[in-house]
Amino acid sequence: xxxxxxxxxxxxxxxxxxxxxxxxxxxxxxxxxxxxxxxxxxxxxxxxxxxxxxxxxxxxxxxxxxxxxxxxxxxxxxxxxxxxxxxxxxxxxxxxxxxxxxxxxxxxxxxxxxxxxxxxxxxxxxxxxxxxxxxxxxxxxxxxxxxxxxxxxxxxxxxxxxxxxxxxxxxxxxxxxxxxxxxxxxxxxxxxxxxxxxxxxxxxxxxxxxxxxxxxxxxxxxxxxxxxxxxxxxxxxxxxxxxxxxxxxxxxxxxxxxxxxxxxxxxxxxxxxxxxxxxxxxxxxxxxxxxxxxxxxxxxxxxxxxxxxxxxxxxxxxxxxxxxxxxxxxxxxxxxxxxxxxxxxxxxxxxxxxxxxxxxxxxxxxxxxxxxxxxxxxxxxxxxxxxxxxxxxxxxxxxxxxxxxxxxxxxxx
Ligand SMILES: [Zn+2]
Numbered sequence: 585x586x587x588x589x590x591x592x593x594x595x596x597x598x599x600x601x602x603x604x605x606x607x608x609x610x611x612x613x614x615x616x617x618x619x620x621x622x623x624x625x626x627x628x629x630x631x632x633x634x635x636x637x638x639x640x641x642x643x644x645x646x647x648x649x650x651x652x653x654x655x656x657x658x659x660x661x662x663x664x665x666x667x668x669x670x671x672x673x674x675x676x677x678x679x680x681x682x683x684x685x686x687x688x689x690x691x692x693x694x695x696x697x698x699x700x701x702x703x704x705x706x707x708x709x710x711x712x713x714x715x716x717x718x719x720x721x722x723x724x725x726x727x728x729x730x731x732x733x734x735x736x737x738x739x740x741x742x743x744x745x746x747x748x749x750x751x752x753x754x755x756x757x758x759x760x761x762x763x764x765x766x767x768x769x770x771x772x773x774x775x776x777x778x779x780x781x782x783x784x785x786x787x788x789x790x791x792x793x794x795x796x797x798x799x800x801x802x803x804x805x806x807x808x809x810x811x812x813x814x815x816x817x818x819x820x821x822x823x824x825x826x827x828x829x830x831x832x833x834x835x836x837x838x839x840x841x842x843x844x845x846x847x848x849x850x851x852x853x854x855x856x857x858x859x860x861x862x863x864x865x866x867x868x869x870x871x872x873x874x875x876x877x878x879x880x881x882x883x884x885x886x887x888x889x890x891x892x893x894x895x896x897x898x899x900x901x902x903x904x905x906x907x908x909x910x911x912x913x914x915x916x917x918x919x920x921x922x923x924x925x926x927x928x929x930x931x932x933x934x935x936x937x938x939x940x941x942x943x944x945x946x947x948x949x950x951x952x953x954x955x956x957x958x959x960x961x962x963x964x965x966x967x968x969x970x971x972x973x974x975x976x977x978x979x980x981x982x983x984x985x986x987x988x989x990x991x992x993x994x995x996x997x
Contacts, residue, residue, distance in 0.1 A: 591693055592988060594981025597685045601980075604629060604669075604685070605677035613674040613971025618712040618723070619647060619747075619754040626669055630709050633688050638695035639707065645761030646727040647711040647754055653691045655704035655995070661772040662704045663995040664954070665690065665987070668713030668724060668946055675714075676973020682961065683777045684709040686984040690991050703772050703995040713946050717741045717750075725949035730765035737761070766953060773921060773994060774950040777959045777987050779975060781943050783966035791982040793937040794925040795958035798948050799848075799875040800914035802882060806893075808833070810902040812858055812866025827856050827865035829902045833893045837872065844885045846940055847876040872906070877914045877940045915948045921957030921994065928989035934982070943968075959986055 607626035608614040616622050627649050634641045634651030641651045649669070652662070667683025687707035694701065710724025718739040726732040737748040737758055751758040785793050810826035834851050841849040850873045857867040872889075876882040890906060897904040926936035939960055947956040961983035964974035 591696065592689060592981055592984045593692070594977050594984060597682075597689050597980050597984060598977040600629075600633065600685050601677045601681055604681050608671075611674060613973075614671045614677055615673050615675065616669070616671045617673075617717040618670045619717075619750040619756075623670065623711075624754060627709065630669065630684060630688070634691075634707065637688055637692035639691060643756060644727060644764035645751070645756060645758055646724060646732065646764060647751060647756045648724045648727060648764065649709040651688070651691070651707045653694065653705045653707075654700070656700050656702050658704060660703045661770055662706050663772045663991065664706050664708055664728075664774045664950070665776070665991070666708030666710060666725075666774065666946060666950075667776050667778060668710040670710075670712045670714050670716070672714050672716055672969045674971055675969050676967075676971060678779045678963065678973055678975050679781065679968050680710075680713060680778070682779055682975065682980065682983075686777045686980070686987050687775075689984050690988045693988055701992070701995040702997060705991065705995055710946050718747050721944070722946055722949040723747070725946040727761050727764040728766050729949050729953045731949070731952065732761055732764075768953060771954040773918065773955040773957065774947060774953070775921070775957050775959075775987065775990060775994075776945060776947045776950075777961060777983050778945055779963040779968060779973070780939065780960040780966060781963065781968035782939075784939055785937060785960060785962035786964070786966060788935070788937050790935055790937050791962050791979040792929055792934055792986050793939045793960045793962075794922055794929065795917055795941050795960055796922060796938045797877045797917055798915040798941040798943075798945060798958075799877050800879055800882060801873065801875050801910065801912045802886065802908060803874075803910040804872040804906045805909050806870050806872060806904065806906045808868040808870075808897065808902060808904050810866050810900070811864070813864045815862040815864055818864060823864055824901045825864050826868045826902055829897055829900045829904070830854065830868040830870060832896050832900075833904065836892050836896065837889055840885050840888055844876070844881055847874065847878075847881060847885055848942060849874045849885065849889075875942050877916075879914060915951045915956070917947070917951075917957050918955035921955055921990070924993050925957055925959060925986065925990050928986050928993065931989060932982070932985055934986070957990065959983060959990075
């Protein structure tokens with residue numbers, strides 16, 4: 585990516601990410617939960633930078649911060665660019681913030697060049713995507729989509745504070761949240777730049793990739809029941825070891841994952857009972873998380889796992905039971921926006937790598953409202969939700985240039 589026809593200031597984005605990173609509660613990395621003093625400090629900086637870029641700035645009823653850069657026709661549908669400003673506990677400086685900062689930089693570039701596009705642009709810093717404080721999903725973007733509800737306001741954090749009280753305390757007027765909702769016809773689309781949170785771009789040696797969609801997720805809890813017994817007295821041939829059976833099932837799940845690549849399947853949690861060094865495990869409880877952009881491929885994989893697990897269990901004289909506990913459909917990015925993004929990456933000298941996001945993003949919620957597109961920027965070792973999360977200034981610059989190019993193509997039609 586060597587062409588420099590756009591005057592993106594990547595150094596400014598990089599330094600601003602450092603500055604926002606200081607808006608954190610004490611401890612490792614960045615911890616910025618929503619509606620806290622540190623999140624208000626972060627929003628004050630965002631407000632200042634949005635204003636410098638010629639935007640009109642306001643906050644809505646759930647404390648999303650929005651900057652609007654007027655278009656030639658103020659009544660034309662608006663192009664939204666956004667991401668989230670909250671973090672996980674001991675997270676990094678880029679997950680979320682980078683999408684907001686690059687959006688502001690794109691507008692700053694237009695403003696500096698005195699360019700007004702046909703469509704207005706709004707950069708949105710969503711209040712809460714990670715959902716750490718209120719055990720929620722996409723609080724900020726759901727307010728724009730219109731799926732935020734009165735029940736959401738009654739969610740409580742671990743200290744028993746309701747979301748409503750936290751919003752009031754942060755200076756917001758939660759009763760006005762319905763006004764945040766956008767009408768489909770008023771929105772041209774939604775663009776989100778985000779760090780990849782995975783290792784593919786690093787492996788492909790490309791700074792920027794285009795996201796074709798966000799994988800759907802199915803989660804199961806499972807139980808394997810065998811027979812506990814004395815670790816010294818029950819001969820191997822007479823055992824009904826639940827953990828040995830679960831292990832065989834888990835290895836089979838891994839083989840299914842490899843067969844159906846890019847599907848991913850993870851057993852992330854196991855409880856072994858009774859859980860003593862001198863007792864044969866009689867019972868295992870676990871979780872299975874399966875993600876894929878292709879629903880029918882995911883269903884095939886699930887069917888294979890269920891069938892083979894039962895066979896493994898019956899061969900061992902044990903029982904296995906799976907229960908589906910959560911299912912979220914995949915989100916597909918707009919084909920038009922995706923091909924525009926690929927075009928922009930090529931024009932800027934890159935190779936458009938298509939990626940599937942295995943993690944959830946505000947774009948998932950926004951896809952219920954409008955066409956969405958996502959760009960991923962390479963991050964060091966694919967690391968995220970970690971204090972060592974890192975991006976280079978060069979990669980950030982490359983990402984912002986692609987974003988600007990996409991904005992020019994979409995908002996200037
Ligand atoms: Zn994020």
